[in-house]
Amino acid sequence: MTTIASRRNPPPAPEQHAPGWLARLGAWSGTHLRVVLIGWLLVLVAFGAFAPQVESALSGAGWQDSGSQSVKARELIANQFSGLNSTALQVVVHDSAGAIASDPVARQAVDRASALLQADPRVSTVLPPQPGVSISQDGRTAIIQGGAKADPNEMVRAADELSKPITALSRKNVSVNLTGSSALWANFNQVNHSAMIKSEVLSWPVTMLVLVLAFGSLVAAGLPLMLTLVGLLTAAGALVLSTHIAPVSIWAMNFAMMFALALGIDYALFIVVRFRAALKRRADQTDRRQAAIEAVAETMGTAGKAVAFSGLTVLVSLSTVLLVPSPAFRSMALGIMLSVVAVLAATLTLLPAVLGRLGRRVDSGRIRLPGALDRAERRAERRAAAAAASATGAGVEGAGHAAHPHHTVVGLERLLHHWGALLHRRPWIAGGLVLVVIGILAWPVLSLRTGMPSIAIIPQSQTARAGYNQVVDAFGPGAPGTLSVVTPATEQTAALQLLRSDRGIAAAVPAGSSNGWTMTLAIPTTDASAPATGSTIDRLRSQLPSGTLVGGAAAENHDLEQVLSSRTPLVFGLLIGLGFLLLLVALGSPLIAFVGVVTNLASIAGAFGVAKLVFQDGHLSGLLGFEPQGFVDAWAPLFFGAMLSGVAMDYTLFLLSAAREHYDLTGDPQHAMRMALRTSGRVVVAAAGVMVAVFMTFALSGPLAPKEMGIILAVAVFLDALLIRMILLPVVLRLTGHGAWHQPKWLGRILPRVRFSH
Incomplete structure (x- = not known):
């Protein structure tokens, strides 16, 4: 149906223009399958050789604001106070029958746990339980500390490896649990990695079913899997190589896998649907090989261009995450971007090469619709072909329809x-x-309220949470979030007095001095994830003597939360601005570019x-x-x-x-x-x-x-x-x-x- 507006302003006849570079690339790929395959095999061999190392090479830490005061405090404590910082290991020994000092089984558990810590080369020093500091008032709970000698990522690995042997020391009335920030992240990565593997296993049958239904044939349904595997192997190898430059979070691989699958399906489906349509328009050509190459060129010149812009917009969107000064976030964005680049490159080269060789065989293994639906499809195809034939020479509007006789309704x-x-x-x-x-x-x-993850992110069965709960029961809700306050030695008295008088601090205990610095352990009155604890940290930083650093796991979480909150408006502003510019370049219309970007925010808000x-x-x-x-x-x-x-x-x-x-x-x-x-x-x-x-x-x-x-x-x-x-x-x-x-x-x-x- 032609609208009144289009009658008043009849459109010009479609302009003839030379094929673009994507169409030429598609035609070249379609006629050079062997060269393209060899090229991609070399890429996969180069990166795939490193891919098996991805599980062991990637890190489990990095959830921090690298430029924050808390990270500076952690580094200072690592150098001056034997690594007794936020990444130190903590072993909680709890005796449900009585005081640890009078129970030989509990004392033996303390000695053996201390020996396990001392034997690990990543532990700098072992601090035994101390009365009034790390032994509870009832004497039933004691904490052993193992100072961090390695970087945060290695300490997460140490926690992961020591967790089982330490837990194995538990007896009938005595429980032994590894806890602390490093243990929490080790447990977090372990349980979430297992859950994601389970989810991926469950999702594959569903994915394959939807793919077969969407593509209508087994051969076509396998094409997105080809793109996914290329993206995954390339990204995995590239991430392993990236670890030689900077630590990369294990979550980078998980998100890379998710996006490789998502974009592999999106791009393959879009290209294959358009390729089939272009191929149908050449159904009367006797040279099937030439018809397939022409169809590939047309598809890549139209749908391929949309895919190229799409990949660019995804990369631009993810690049905004790099504004957050956190290794975990930057490496996760890097992992996704690597998979996007690999899938996009394969879509623009490998996919047209395969389609050019497959031609009409792309529909091999076609899934037939049952009974009446299959007959309806054949009738509709005949009607579409008849309509296309009658539309020939019917003017511009008819030419528009005739150009697409493949649309089977x-x-x-x-x-x-x-x-x-x-x-x-x-x-x-x-x-x-x-x-x-x-x-x-x-x-x-x-x-909406946001906050850094609490202990609730790991199940009750995990050792870090069991130890956390025992520390809370024995020392108060703020004990797991103990702050490490590092002060110049000349200001220790004033700092200690202020800490003990602050309403948000339950107790403040001197923890030693070294090379002109003193450290004080300040236990908040509230849970580590509570907003009140964050307020206490901000207040202390504004009131403590100049040069004082407030660190600890709770302070690191608070600083990361603050930088995330401050950068979120900037990130969304860039997402809107850059997205608008990309749509404007791609589509040429300010109104539709604006609508396309603004409507993105609607689904996110919902x-x-x-x-x-x-x-x-x-x-x-x-x-x-x-x-x-x-x-x-x-x-x-x-x-x-x-x-x-x-x-x-x-x-x-x-x-x-x-x-x-x-x-x-x-x-x-x-x-x-x-x-x-x-x-x-x-x-x-x-x-x-x-x-x-x-x-x-x-x-x-x-x-x-x-x-x-x-x-x-x-x-x-x-x-x-x-x-x-x-x-x-x-x-x-x-x-x-x-x-x-x-x-x-x-x-x-x-x-x-x-x-x-x-």
Whole structure:
């Protein structure tokens, strides 16, 4: 149907232009399969040789603000006070029958635990339990400290290796548990790594089922797995090599695996769908090999260009995380970016090479629809072919349709075709309902609280948590978050007096002096993760004598939380600004670029509104099986926000590049909107279905951190794909008409000319 506006302004005939570099690259790849395969085999051998080392080479620490006062205090204590800092190992010995001093079994446990610590080369010194400091008033609980001789990452490895032999010292009435910050991170990485492996195993059958249904054939369904494996092997090897420059978090590999799978599916689905369509338009060519190469060139010149822009936007989104001065966050962003680069490079070279050789065999192993659906598909194909034949020479609008005779309106495409027609008739109702739903879901964000993870992030069965609970019971709620206050020796008296008079400090005990420095252990009155503890740290820093450093695990968490909060507005500002510029270059229209970026924020806000209800308020905690912390982890808004922005831009470009392509062909904005839904809508829905299924398996796994990640990502992708991309964005295109694609003349002289039509 041609709109009144398009009749008043009949579009010019489509311009003929030379194939772009992506089309030429696709054609070259399609005719040089052997060269491309050899090139990628060399890449995989080079990086794959290091990939098996990824589990042992990557680190378990790095959750810190590297420029913070607490990290400076940790480094000073490591040099001047035998490493008795936040990374030191703590062994808690608890005797439920009586005092440790009078129980030979408990005394033996203390001696053996001390010997295990002394035998480890990463432990600098072993500090036995001291009355009034590390022995409880009832005498039943004692703490042994092992100073850190190695860096934080090595101390996490030491905690991981010592945990079992130390726990094995427990007897009937005597429990022995390794705890402290290093033990907590060791337990955290261990339980979450196991949960993520379990989730990935559960997600693969679901992924394969959705892939087979989305691609319709077994051969085509295997293509995203090819891209995923290339991305994973390359990223794993590159991460191992990166450890020679700086420590890389083990979580970098986990997120790299997740994004390699997600983008491998997205890109392969988008390219294969368009390749099949281009191949169908050449069904009457007798030279099948030439037809396949031409189809590859056309696909890479159109869909390949959208994929290239998509990969660039994902990389730009993740690069904003590098603004956070934390090794863990920077290395996680690095891991994802490496996988994106590898998957993108394989999509632009290896995939067209394989498609060029497969040709029509891409549909081998085709999954037939049952009975009536299969007959309906064949009838629809015949009708589409007849319509294409009759459309030849029917003018510009007819040429637009004739250029795409492959659009078989069956199954999902038929649904999307009718859905586009419905949105065309009822745009205000559809758009209004979406805004109401998103508004209701996003409203709780206004009362969202964030905080660094508490001990609740690891299960009760873990030794670090068992020891933590014993320390709390014996020494008070603030004991696990004891602050290490390092002061110039000349200011010790004033510092000690101020600490003992502060309302947020339960006790302050001198812990020695060295080379002009003194250290005092200050035990807060509140839990290490409580906001009041953070307020106490800020107050002490403003009042203690000049040159004093306040450190400790609680202070390090507080400093990281502060830098995350301060950088989040900057990161989101860059996400909006850079995303707008990229969409502006890709699509050429300020209005549609602005709408594409702003709507990204809607799904993110809705997801965090749900996260507030679930993880802060505790709704569904019983069903999902977790202990709410009373807040959402502080890294979630910034890190997950950047990830989700990249995924949302992925879907935005798939949809809008198709709309731009059809608008350039026909000049009809309504036709462009419906055809974008009909062609790329299928890709968005199928890709989102796989991602939601994968993320929900993480939500169902045991520990809290994967649950939080799974729920936030799954809800955001669901909202973005079904409400934002399938309803709100098409409604905006419907209501703005030609204005959506308007480009001021002055802007046209500045921007490069990017075409998505072939």
